[in-house]
Amino acid sequence: MTKSMLSFDVVLPALLGGVLIGLSASVLLLFNGRIMGVCGILNQAINFKGGSNLWAWLFLLGLVAGPLASDAFLGTSQPVFEERTLLVTIVAGLLVGFGTSLGSGCTSGHGVCGIGRLSQRSIVSVLVFMLAAMVTVFVFRHMWGA
Amino acid sequence: MRNVVALLAGLIFSIGLAQSEMINPDRVLGFLDIFGQWDPALAFVLGGAVVVTMLTFRVILKRTHPLLDKEFYLPAKESLDSSLIAGAVLFGIGWGLYGYCPGPALAAIAYLEPNNGLFVLSLLVGTLLARWWVSRHA
Numbered sequence: 662m663t664k665s666m667l668s669f670d671v672v673l674p675a676l677l678g679g680v681l682i683g684l685s686a687s688v689l690l691l692f693n694g695r696i697m698g699v700c701g702i703l704n705q706a707i708n709f710k711g712g713s714n715l716w717a718w719l720f721l722l723g724l725v726a727g728p729l730a731s732d733a734f735l736g737t738s739q740p741v742f743e744e745r746t747l748l749v750t751i752v753a754g755l756l757v758g759f760g761t762s763l764g765s766g767c768t769s770g771h772g773v774c775g776i777g778r779l780s781q782r783s784i785v786s787v788l789v790f791m792l793a794a795m796v797t798v799f800v801f802r803h804m805w806g807a
Numbered sequence: 808m809r810n811v812v813a814l815l816a817g818l819i820f821s822i823g824l825a826q827s828e829m830i831n832p833d834r835v836l837g838f839l840d841i842f843g844q845w846d847p848a849l850a851f852v853l854g855g856a857v858v859v860t861m862l863t864f865r866v867i868l869k870r871t872h873p874l875l876d877k878e879f880y881l882p883a884k885e886s887l888d889s890s891l892i893a894g895a896v897l898f899g900i901g902w903g904l905y906g907y908c909p910g911p912a913l914a915a916i917a918y919l920e921p922n923n924g925l926f927v928l929s930l931l932v933g934t935l936l937a938r939w940w941v942s943r944h945a
Contacts, residue, residue, distance in 0.1 A: 671847065678826040678828075679823065694880050719813045741831075749904055751925065757912070795839050
């Protein structure tokens with residue numbers, strides 16, 4: 662581990678962002694009694710079998726607007742990242758959608774909220790998907806030759 | 808009022824994603840790549856968020872009900888099952904392939920990138936497939 666990895670430029674924005682995410686989850690639970698899990702909220706938004714889910718759509722609207730607001734007023738900018746191939750994009754999207762739905766949660770639901778309330782299911786889920794993701798990156802970056 | 812809170816929560820959440828650069832999938836892959844040029848940022852993001860929720864959830868969940876509703880909507884299941892594990896494995900593989908989990912992928916919609924649009928579309932199809940799969944095996 663080099664010194665630059667743990668410099669203030671890396672740690673401070675990460676901690677600040679993390680605290681904002683934790684605050685958002687706290688607000689949603691305190692006022693609405695809801696768990697701030699993005700795939701759970703997405704699932705409720707696209708559940709058309711009745712029941713009021715306007716709040717889920719509004720959460721998603723806020724979610725989409727946030728980065729634009731941050732870029733306009735808070736000094737961030739649109740991320741630039743390596744382009745993925747079509748195959749990787751589709752396969753990854755399908756796996757993320759299917760997996761989070763089957764496993765009842767993703768990084769926000771199981772990670773931020775589930776660990777926050779010390780749920781055994783969430784702690785196990787986070788350990789498993791972190792490990793699976795690290796193995797996947799290892800295979801594709803260091804074994805496959807990428 | 809609950810709708811306004813939900814909108815604000817979504818906004819704060821993704822401002823957090825933008826500030827921490829977790830909206831950039833390359834930063835996420837940098838964290839997952841423990842044998843490469845390791846980028847610890849995600850650990851501080853998740854750590855910062857969990858420190859907050861551990862403190863606040865404990866206090867909030869002592870209440871009989873939330874401020875604007877009659878009850879807390881918490882997951883009913885408490886025991887481990889194969890769906891939880893299988894789902895986490897599949898999600899993890901997808902996350903490691905692209906670098907996006909659902910939050911940042913949806914938050915980035917407004918950038919109107921075709922590649923991200925395709926990812927979100929696939930994510931929606933995957934979600935509906937899982938719903939069909941679960942209803943078939945229930």
